[in-house]
Amino acid sequence: MSCLAAAEQYLSRGWHPIPCRPREKVSVIRWRDYQDRAPTLAEVRQWWSAWPTANVAIVTGRGVVVVDLDGDGAEALLADHGIALPPDAPRVRTGHGEHVYLGCPEQIHNRAALFSTAGHKPQVDIRGDGGYVLAPPSLHPTGRQYEWLVSPVGELPPMPDALMRAMRHAPQGAAAAPGANAPGWVAAALSAGVSEGQRDTMGAKLAGYFLAKDHPLDVVHAILAHFADRCTPPLPAHDIRRIVASVAQAHARNHPPEPDAPADDTPAVLHVGYAVQQVLDEIKAGPPQVVPTPFPTLNSMLAGGVRPGEFVLFGARPGVGKTAMALDIARHAAGRGHVVFIVSREMVLAALARRMLAQHGKHHAARLRAGTITDWPRLVDTAERLSALPIWLTDHAASMRDIDACIAGLTYRPALVIVDYLQLVEAPSTIRERRLQVEAVSQGLKGLALRHAVPVMCLSSLSRPAEGRDKRPTLASLRESGELEHDADIVLLLHREGTGFDTECLVAKNRDGETGSVKLRFTPEHVSFAELAQYEPDDPPHWTDHE
Numbered sequence: 001m002s003c004l005a006a007a008e009q010y011l012s013r014g015w016h017p018i019p020c021r022p023r024e025k026v027s028v029i030r031w032r033d034y035q036d037r038a039p040t041l042a043e044v045r046q047w048w049s050a051w052p053t054a055n056v057a058i059v060t061g062r063g064v065v066v067v068d069l070d071g072d073g074a075e076a077l078l079a080d081h082g083i084a085l086p087p088d089a090p091r092v093r094t095g096h097g098e099h100v101y102l103g104c105p106e107q108i109h110n111r112a113a114l115f116s117t118a119g120h121k122p123q124v125d126i127r128g129d130g131g132y133v134l135a136p137p138s139l140h141p142t143g144r145q146y147e148w149l150v151s152p153v154g155e156l157p158p159m160p161d162a163l164m165r166a167m168r169h170a171p172q173g174a175a176a177a178p179g180a181n182a183p184g185w186v187a188a189a190l191s192a193g194v195s196e197g198q199r200d201t202m203g204a205k206l207a208g209y210f211l212a213k214d215h216p217l218d219v220v221h222a223i224l225a226h227f228a229d230r231c232t233p234p235l236p237a238h239d240i241r242r243i244v245a246s247v248a249q250a251h252a253r254n255h256p257p258e259p260d261a262p263a264d265d266t267p268a269v270l271h272v273g274y275a276v277q278q279v280l281d282e283i284k285a286g287p288p289q290v291v292p293t294p295f296p297t298l299n300s301m302l303a304g305g306v307r308p309g310e311f312v313l314f315g316a317r318p319g320v321g322k323t324a325m326a327l328d329i330a331r332h333a334a335g336r337g338h339v340v341f342i343v344s345r346e347m348v349l350a351a352l353a354r355r356m357l358a359q360h361g362k363h364h365a366a367r368l369r370a371g372t373i374t375d376w377p378r379l380v381d382t383a384e385r386l387s388a389l390p391i392w393l394t395d396h397a398a399s400m401r402d403i404d405a406c407i408a409g410l411t412y413r414p415a416l417v418i419v420d421y422l423q424l425v426e427a428p429s430t431i432r433e434r435r436l437q438v439e440a441v442s443q444g445l446k447g448l449a450l451r452h453a454v455p456v457m458c459l460s461s462l463s464r465p466a467e468g469r470d471k472r473p474t475l476a477s478l479r480e481s482g483e484l485e486h487d488a489d490i491v492l493l494l495h496r497e498g499t500g501f502d503t504e505c506l507v508a509k510n511r512d513g514e515t516g517s518v519k520l521r522f523t524p525e526h527v528s529f530a531e532l533a534q535y536e537p538d539d540p541p542h543w544t545d546h547e
Contacts, residue, residue: 002137003048003055003056003138004052007047008041010135011039011044015058015064016034016039017044018031019047019055019056020134021289021337022054022055023141024141024289028054028339028413029047029411029412031059031132034059035059035062049388052337053337054337056137057134059131059132061108061128062129063104063156064103065159066100067099067163068125069097069099069124071097073122074115078163080115082162084162085160086158087150088153089101090156092136094134094146095140102157103155103159104158104164106164108126108128108159109128110127110129110194110195112125112193112194112231113232125232126167131198136148186206189202190206190230193229193231195231195232199228203224203228203243204246204247206223207220207243207244211247221240224244238309238453239453242453245450249451289308289415290303291307291338292305292332293306293328294329295505295520297531301507301518306455308453308454309450309454310449311446311487311489312455312457312458312489313442313458313460313478313485313491313492314326314458314491314492314494315460315461315478315493316459316473316494317461317473320495321496321503323346323459324528325505325520326457327342328529329418330342330356330391331391333415333416334391337390338416339390339391339412339414339415340389341416341417342392342418342420344420345395345398345421346424347420349394354368358528359527360385360386361378361382361385363379363526364526366525392412392414399425399426399428400426400440400444400445404448408452414452416455418458419445419456419458419459421461422441422442422445422459422484428440439483439484442488443483446487446488473493477493485508489512490507491507492505492506493508502519502520502521503522504518504520505520518531519531
């Protein structure tokens, strides 16, 4: 059964299904919107049309409670307390244990480590209001598939009375809910953690609590790392950095320094052990999400693609095809379930959509522009397939503040941001010199990548070579500021000689990998690129039009 079919089936049972990233437990929508209301069938179909390989999760609460048996021996912990789960209760095999679905008319808050062995596995967690769990046929991050051991039939069996009594008498540390402000909530969260649906909310709340007490950022990071290890599952290190950076930014806006207060310019000094622990946390959390390009050789140079927090500068002279290549990358990423957000300062959205239609369906771009396409059914089919991709666009974000606000306000967390192009993004009005304006935008985009933990690919114009010099662009060709190459983690430069279609993508800078060049071929009819190695030797210089 596909995840879409499963989600439709769960919806018919009155449950609230939501999509998560493929092979991950991270929701790609604002799941809290569906705590009190079920999604519509149209919403469910739209989600899995945009993300065909998305995992399916069930938002718990409103009578649906899930007992999370985490690790071998978790059910024996229940038996030690005189609790037996109903044998007819729906039961799922997960990546590290089992989920048992029960009904309960009362409002049940989440309980992390209701029963555990000194805070370690095996342990029993309760998923009530304020969370969600993956459901079959989702894939666990380990690759193991969730599957029903006992399928849901009819009404959910009620929670055993003994379990209800244990819940009511559980220590406060196991009962911290995301919105709880009861005395001791900080200690409760730090000692017991929270479940996956609560981690971001509680992490942000803890970060705000300690930042308000003027703790240094490295201390707040260390505290949240302690909290993250106790969550179920543990919160990845890159999510901790994202949460702290976002809360710190909001805190700085809402709590400006007093006018007469001296600025604290003392640099943060960290012990090497803290930096080492960050590395270990990142390794333990597994590899970060990588967004691939359509070009295998380029992916090889970039160790798979671009990563969260990376700032990628993509430069070319006018007419070489930097926007076309960026759209190729956007469609390729979106086709693999990655949410893409495109900010255009050069072209209106209709022009971008026309280019993507030409690329996606191999339609003749000039005929699309002139409105002389003859194969209308094929164009409609292309439009439907393109519309199903998780790509969001704006041509109204003029400044860094606008772009930041758009990303923060998106319903779906982007996995890739593309800005077209750097020299057209407005700098702060207080900066008058053009070179400093460009540098401010560049530094702002790098900060944006780190703050939102997303790769940001920004297109840039290049200066023209002096007469008689080698026309191949270099880092020195980046226009209007030599600081651009220092801000970027990766610099890609497009180059084409004369009027031919063969193009080079030069990896001029790669902070954590190799440099070199990738041979591409441009198809002007479809304003699209493909790697030259993908062609057979007798391939024509460009595709013929299907129209």
